[in-house]
Amino acid sequence: xxxxxxxxxxxxxxxxxxxxxxxxxxxxxxxxxxxxxxxxxxxxxxxxxxxxxxxxxxxxxxxxxxxxxxxxxxxxxxxxxxxxxxxxxxxxxxxxxxxxxxxxxxxxxxxxxxx
Amino acid sequence: xxxxxxxxxxxxxxxxxxxxxxxxxxxxxxxxxxxxxxxxxxxxxxxxxxxxxxxxxxxxxxxxxxxxxxxxxxxxxxxxxxxxxxxxxxxxxxxxxxxxxxxxxxxxxxxx
Numbered sequence: 587x588x589x590x591x592x593x594x595x596x597x598x599x600x601x602x603x604x605x606x607x608x609x610x611x612x613x614x615x616x617x618x619x620x621x622x623x624x625x626x627x628x629x630x631x632x633x634x635x636x637x638x639x640x641x642x643x644x645x646x647x648x649x650x651x652x653x654x655x656x657x658x659x660x661x662x663x664x665x666x667x668x669x670x671x672x673x674x675x676x677x678x679x680x681x682x683x684x685x686x687x688x689x690x691x692x693x694x695x696x697x698x699x700x701x
Numbered sequence: 702x703x704x705x706x707x708x709x710x711x712x713x714x715x716x717x718x719x720x721x722x723x724x725x726x727x728x729x730x731x732x733x734x735x736x737x738x739x740x741x742x743x744x745x746x747x748x749x750x751x752x753x754x755x756x757x758x759x760x761x762x763x764x765x766x767x768x769x770x771x772x773x774x775x776x777x778x779x780x781x782x783x784x785x786x787x788x789x790x791x792x793x794x795x796x797x798x799x800x801x802x803x804x805x806x807x808x809x810x811x812x813x
Binding site for chain 2: 642
């Protein structure tokens with residue numbers, strides 16, 4: 587079946603602009619995760635959604651970052667007033683239940699470049 | 702704060718060799734440990750997931766072990782092939798089951 591999809595695959599923006607990154611999880615997966623991968627920092631957790639529960643936002647680096655998940659499916663990660671240090675690959679993952687027992691399936695990522 | 706370390710950072714071996722990748726973590730209060738593979742420009746592919754109550758998992762030529770008390774895991778790859786060339790990432794799941802904490806990976810190159 588279809589895997590996790592993300593769009594756009596690449597995004598180049600100017601410093602100070604807002605960007606939106608989209609994630610479509612695997613159908614039927616109730617848990618959705620955002621991570622980012624930057625040079626020198628490795629992969630960092632950003633946010634976790636599970637069903638109708640309040641999201642775990644503990645990994646968001648600043649209040650310029652926010653995410654929502656509409657209808658328990660598609661998620662959008664928004665970065666306001668982008669900075670050069672926001673340049674990274676943003677990865678989305680989903681899992682069936684998100685209880686920690688499930689494998690997380692990752693999308694191909696969105697490469698964000700802030701000029 | 703949980704920290705995950707992978708050694709070595711890079712490894713080059715000839716085809717056919719057996720090899721071991723190492724992962725260590727500082728906090729033994731984990732939900733599970735997972736090994737992933739990442740190919741250049743692509744997302745992550747899950748290889749093995751070991752629950753905190755388990756000691757090892759096997760899939761084909763791959764075997765992963767977990768010693769939670771000492772904060773260590775190893776990924777054993779038997780009879781390596783050029784197609785195994787990739788970056789291998791170790792990640793521990795926090796006790797709440799909500800987030801993976803990743804190491805920086807081991808980049809493996811298998812030459813034919």
